[in-house]
Structure formats: structure tokens, C-alpha cells
Amino acid sequence: MPRATVARIHLDNLRHNFRIAKERAAPARAMAVVKADGYGHGIERVARALSGDTDYYAVACLEEAAVLRAAGLSQPVLLMQGVHEADDLRISEAENFTVVVHSPHQLDWLKAGHGRPEVWLKVNSGMNRLGFAPADLGRVREQLAQAGIRVAGVMTHFACADDEQSQGTAQQTEVFDRSTTGLGDIVRSVANSAAHFRPGQPLFDRTRPGIMVYGGSPMLERYGPELGLKAVMTLESRLIATRELATGDAVGYGETWRATRPTRMGMVCIGYGDGYPRHAVNGTPVWIRGTRAPLIGRVSMDMLAVDLGDIPAATIGDTVELWGEHIPVDEVAACAGTISYELLTGVTRRVPRVETGASTSVNTGSDL
Ligand SMILES: Cc1ncc(COP(=O)(O)O)c(C=O)c1O
CATH class of the missing domain: 2.40.37.10 (Lyase, Ornithine Decarboxylase; Chain A, domain 1)
Known part of the structure; x- marks a missing residue:
């Protein structure tokens, strides 16, 4: 007889929440963040449930993206940490994974010709975890162009978007906007879940909602249901x-x-x-x-x-x-x-x- 402890996963609520993200993101397009085993709900399960609603998935790493392909899901997948080994560039190219490039060693692997996947650059707009300095973006893009690699997107990540009082998000947005304006035909992406709930926050072209899709509140001292989200x-x-x-x-x-x-x-x-x-x-x-x-x-x-x-x-x-x-x-x-x-x-x-x-x-x- 099974132990009576279960996690019930409400797929209708998952879709409800993702649709809220899409509505809030518009005219930007939302991509479903399904890393960390779909925030504990089962990556394959949630990715399948959202497959009719999302045209892009975001994960942390190649292993997670591979689960999506093994499940028969064909949408492009953004590897938000990029690759951890040079040879993963070849796999990413073959599997249509978009690789985030955030550090010089990853740039070197690309220049050395290990693979030519679609590439997004990460800008460090102030969080100081990953990303190139804003002033280096143009030079990095140039080097990739010389290696025959086109940069399709550019992204950054917010440190304090959950805090309605913080000025940090506005500053990061300004740094990002200034350093990426004029890059031409390129996708720009900044928004985690919290950014979808900040009045007046520019959301650029692509948003990356995670926790809100699972019904958790992205805002400090607020609960998901207050924001119209349903527990998944x-x-x-x-x-x-x-x-x-x-x-x-x-x-x-x-x-x-x-x-x-x-x-x-x-x-x-x-x-x-x-x-x-x-x-x-x-x-x-x-x-x-x-x-x-x-x-x-x-x-x-x-x-x-x-x-x-x-x-x-x-x-x-x-x-x-x-x-x-x-x-x-x-x-x-x-x-x-x-x-x-x-x-x-x-x-x-x-x-x-x-x-x-x-x-x-x-x-x-x-x-x-
Ligand atoms: C780069 C990046 N984008 C988007 C997200 C989604 O964030 P959230 O779950 O707060 O929406 C994360 C999650 O940590 C992330 O690391």
C-alpha cells in the first residue's frame, strides 16, 4: 500500500499561469523556464503540458535541454548558463539549443570552431554573477562575426526585481538598454517573473518567467494568489x-x-x-x-x-x-x-x- 504523501501537479493551473505571463509580457514573447526539473514539478511533464503555449524553453544546462529533446519536444531551448565543455557546442548546434555566452572561455571555444549553435550574449548589468561588461559587447560580437557566428540575442538578469522599493532594476535596465541599443536585428531579453509585475518595466522582446508559472509569487511579501496565480x-x-x-x-x-x-x-x-x-x-x-x-x-x-x-x-x-x-x-x-x-x-x-x-x-x- 503506497505511503499517503503525494505532490499533486495541476497542469491546468500551470497553463493558466503561463498564459498570465504571456499576457503580461505582450508584445514581448514569454519563454517557459523549466530548469531544476521544472521547479520540482517534473521537467518533461511541465514542458509537455506547456508545449502548445510556448515556442521556446529555457533551462540552465545541456542535460536539462537533452531531456526535452528525448521527450520529443522540438522547440528551441535556451541554455542560460551556456555550455560547460567545448564539445557541448557541437551537440547544441545539432540539437538546436541556443547557447548563452557569458565568459571569455566560452568565446574561445566558439572561436576555435568547436560548433556553431545559435548564440545569445549575456551582459553583466549589475548582478555580477555572469556576463560580459557592457563596454565589451561590441568587441565580443565582432570576434564572433569573424568566426562566422551571428549573435541572435542578448540578455541580462535582475538582482532585485522582487523588491518594489529597490532602484536596482531601473538601473540595470538602463545599463542594458544603453549597451544593446543599436545592435540591429537582435532579440533582447531581461525579464524574470518579477519583472512582469513591475509597473512600467520595459520587457523588451523575450521574457523568461519561471516561478510565476508554477504559482509562486515572484514579489517580496506577496503570495501567488494575490497576483492571480494558481498553485500548480x-x-x-x-x-x-x-x-x-x-x-x-x-x-x-x-x-x-x-x-x-x-x-x-x-x-x-x-x-x-x-x-x-x-x-x-x-x-x-x-x-x-x-x-x-x-x-x-x-x-x-x-x-x-x-x-x-x-x-x-x-x-x-x-x-x-x-x-x-x-x-x-x-x-x-x-x-x-x-x-x-x-x-x-x-x-x-x-x-x-x-x-x-x-x-x-x-x-x-x-x-x-
Ligand atoms: C537567467 C534566468 N532567467 C530567468 C529565470 C527565471 O526567474 P524566476 O523564476 O524568478 O521567474 C532565472 C531563474 O533563476 C534565471 O536564472
Whole structure:
């Protein structure tokens, strides 16, 4: 008999969210970011579900792009970290992967003729992770032209687009715009999910929405549903035991929670071994029988405890939503001092992903 802990993947909600991204991006075109195993939802699953809506995918690396091709998906794929080895240029050319070039060593591999895939250049507009200095763009493009390689696109990435108060995004946009204006017939791309929600933000030609497609909020201190987004993953388990605690009884490792009154508690069959965050604090909500119940005590590897005081009818076998339609993943993330990205990508292989929505089928485990 299977363990009653599953991640339900709502493909209709995935498509709903991507369509919001497309509407917000227009007249720019959105490409679906499906890296990190489709933000934990299964890269093949989400890429297939979006294949009628997106004409381009974005991933971090070649291995992820290869999964898309193996699944029979033919759209171009943007490798946002570019290639990690010279020989991957040949594979990228053969597979129609667009390779981001962000560093001189990648430029050298291209100049040495290891392969001629479509190329985008990455500009460092201020985040200081990857990318050429704005002043070097023209020279890099010239060198590629001499090697017979046309630059099809140019991109940058924002450091603080999630923060409505920050001036950094406007500054990065200005640096990017100034350094890429006049490059001629070239695609320009800056926008992560957050940029889609910033009033007046220029989105250029192509946007790269990730977290919003999965229903997570890209904005600080806001939850996905406030932005019209729907949860794609519902993380769900069951009550497997209940217990009456007397005043003064502690629960779980480290005795971090103690009853201040007689309390009925329940044990839920999920823990950090499934990807539920161990750092979730006392009071982090779960959803049982249409009501919120607070987490009590420290999360264990395979289970966690909740206070059932407000849900007298709760009983063994009841379904417990850890996050999803009723409990925003952003809220759980805030209770654990992290972001929805980490929670969604951190659901472990032990948790079967069960699809709902059109193209319904049941899959076990993640795709990568
Ligand atoms: C270069 C790049 N573009 C786009 C994205 C998508 O970002 P988000 O999930 O915030 O929309 C990422 C994700 O980290 C990224 O690294």
C-alpha cells in the first residue's frame, strides 16, 4: 500500500499561469523556464503540458535541454548558463539549443570552431554573477562575426526585481538598454517573473518567467494568489496518529513546543526527508477539513505534528495539505525563512508526483 504523501501537479493551473505571463509580457514573447526539473514539478511533464503555449524553453544546462529533446519536444531551448565543455557546442548546434555566452572561455571555444549553435550574449548589468561588461559587447560580437557566428540575442538578469522599493532594476535596465541599443536585428531579453509585475518595466522582446508559472509569487511579501496565480503543486499527506497531550507535555525532537493547555494533536506522514522544511516554525499552517491547523514542535525526517484543537472532527486518515490551493507555498516558505523556489525544487524523489488536469496520467518520482 503506497505511503499517503503525494505532490499533486495541476497542469491546468500551470497553463493558466503561463498564459498570465504571456499576457503580461505582450508584445514581448514569454519563454517557459523549466530548469531544476521544472521547479520540482517534473521537467518533461511541465514542458509537455506547456508545449502548445510556448515556442521556446529555457533551462540552465545541456542535460536539462537533452531531456526535452528525448521527450520529443522540438522547440528551441535556451541554455542560460551556456555550455560547460567545448564539445557541448557541437551537440547544441545539432540539437538546436541556443547557447548563452557569458565568459571569455566560452568565446574561445566558439572561436576555435568547436560548433556553431545559435548564440545569445549575456551582459553583466549589475548582478555580477555572469556576463560580459557592457563596454565589451561590441568587441565580443565582432570576434564572433569573424568566426562566422551571428549573435541572435542578448540578455541580462535582475538582482532585485522582487523588491518594489529597490532602484536596482531601473538601473540595470538602463545599463542594458544603453549597451544593446543599436545592435540591429537582435532579440533582447531581461525579464524574470518579477519583472512582469513591475509597473512600467520595459520587457523588451523575450521574457523568461519561471516561478510565476508554477504559482509562486515572484514579489517580496506577496503570495501567488494575490497576483492571480494558481498553485500548480499541492503537497499532501495524511494524519497517521492522534494523541491527547496534558498541559506541560512537549512534542518532538528538542522539546521545542510544549502544551500550555490540554491539547489534541495529530501526526502527519511527511517530513524533511520529503522536502518539507525542517526550519518551519511553530504555527506554520497546514490545511485539514477546511481549516488551518498550526505546526507544533520540530519537523522530523518522516513526520510532523499539528495542533488539532480547532478541528475536533479530525481523525486518522484525514488528508492534510501542506501547501497548495489553500496554503500558499509562499506562506510556508516565509515561515521557514526561505522562498517558494527552494521548497518547490526541494520536494524529494520519495514523493510521487501525481498529475491532474488535461493530459492526465500518473507518474512516480521526478524526471531528473
Ligand atoms: C537567467 C534566468 N532567467 C530567468 C529565470 C527565471 O526567474 P524566476 O523564476 O524568478 O521567474 C532565472 C531563474 O533563476 C534565471 O536564472
